[in-house]
Amino acid sequence: MKLNQIITSLLETDMYKFSMGQTIFHQFTDYKTTWTFKCRNEDVHFTQKMVQEITEQIKAFCKLRFTEDELAYLDNIKWIKGSYVDFLRLWQPRFEDFEIGTDAPCGLSIEAKGTWLNTSMYEIPTLAIVNEVYFRMAYDYDKLLDSFKKRLDAKYENLKNGHWYAGTFSEFGLRRRLSAEAQELAVQKFAHLNDTLHSSSKFVGTSNVYLAKKYGLTPVGTMAHEWIMCTGQGNHRHNPAYSNWYALDAWIKEYGVLNGIALTDTITTDCFLRDFQLTYATLFSGVRHDSGDPYEWGEKMIAHYKSLGIDPKTKTLLFSDSLDFERADKLYRHFCKEINVAFGIGTYLSNDTDVPALNIVMKTTICNGMDVAKISDTPGKGMCKNPDYVDYLNRCIDYRMKNDR
Incomplete structure (x- = not known):
């Protein structure tokens, strides 16, 4: 890595990942998902050196483990259960779940595939890594x-x-x-x-x-x-x-x-x-x-x-x-x-500076081998690989809204 390690703790993620993670652990352990990265900025390009640095940073993230001090902190949150904390004591990210390349209009493609328990925990650290690498290497x-x-x-x-x-x-x-x-x-x-x-x-x-x-x-x-x-x-x-x-x-x-x-x-x-x-x-x-x-x-x-x-x-x-x-x-x-x-x-x-922030996302695109989609209340905020599924989902919603009172 050319930069200092960006993610230095497995606690360095958003709280809702633990909220959802506990429920996934207790109710949906067999679910498998695919997550896909997308950069919505049309004028942004990731160079080969950036992609290599992002890859090395994700490798470093995957070597992290929860410390006992971090687990004790989670255990003291009133709605987190001991069974989930014990799972986290054993949990580790897997670099093998990632596919990182350059096959995208922005020059950076990332997919994560595996159990929902694992892949859900990759989204936030990955996006934080991509952001920091880009702004440190593209600007002063x-x-x-x-x-x-x-x-x-x-x-x-x-x-x-x-x-x-x-x-x-x-x-x-x-x-x-x-x-x-x-x-x-x-x-x-x-x-x-x-x-x-x-x-x-x-x-x-x-x-x-x-x-x-x-x-x-x-x-x-x-x-x-x-x-x-x-x-x-x-x-x-x-x-x-x-x-x-x-x-x-x-x-x-x-x-x-x-x-x-x-x-x-x-x-x-x-x-x-x-x-x-x-x-x-x-x-x-x-x-x-x-x-x-x-x-x-x-x-x-x-x-x-x-x-x-x-x-x-x-x-x-x-x-x-x-x-x-x-x-x-x-x-x-x-x-x-x-x-x-x-x-x-x-x-x-x-990230409010003299240059525009990146508009990047990493979304679930497949769950248990099936397409999934977000429709949203704002056109353009959704993300799905299969337009036919989006059409199907919209028709299901439309039928329910018209017929299910």
Whole structure:
């Protein structure tokens, strides 16, 4: 490796990987998945030297193991069970699960194939590695970091003096961060926000479990789109238009009323609401927005809670789609009188520099030999290798929406 090792701990991933991982371990150990990397930036190219460095960094990641100190930290999280911690004590990434090459328009292709237990844990570290390698090798990194620090200082001051009010917010930027150094600077900075008497905004945690442990913060995260896609579409006996029901049912079996923020947009929020009826709406503490118009979504969720006789003030709307503090401020002021509002803010906190951030993803594309897809509330955010399957899934959703009342 030409660069220092980027991922240095297996805790250096998003919290929802452990939330989903425990349930996969207890209920879906036999599921197998394929994950596919995609760069959505049309003007970005990864050189051969970058691809080689990414390969070496992933090899180094695959040599890591959980330490007893890290396992003890996980064991103290109230909803993590000892059986899962014991599994993690034995678990290790496998470089053999990766296929890394140059056969893609951007010059970098990555696929990971294997058990869902394994491959789910590869997504976040892989994306963090790709980001950091790219920005260190394509630009003058020191200049980028200087611009990052200046912008970070300005954000902090604007929150501290009340120019923006972001309510309760967390840092969600691991997958698209400029670097490990930059993300840690952001977490350090905003951890001090809670110490000032001048700020009414509250920083509650980070999705990065390693940094949460290091700075005594709350590790934040429940479920991702992979959860709904695989539990709902990875079984040939399931109608994929009911993906949310299968996902919510398995989650409640694992956690009951704990760890309960539901993701709504995997096969559209309108379809999600067909399954998010009284039992689930009561047991889950809130819902997360990740695509579509946030105002329309929020009003729709408030109306849904009211239609079920649930007081919206007992629930939380968690916004996490392409946020900055200005947008968060406006969303908070719009919704705060009717429902609790929280924010998960990613790239804006971990990779805001003088150059545009990468728009890269790594998504589940196959589960148990079958295509899976995310439809989303925003056209273009989905990803699937088979357009025929997307058409089939859309027709299933359309039929249900028209006929299943």
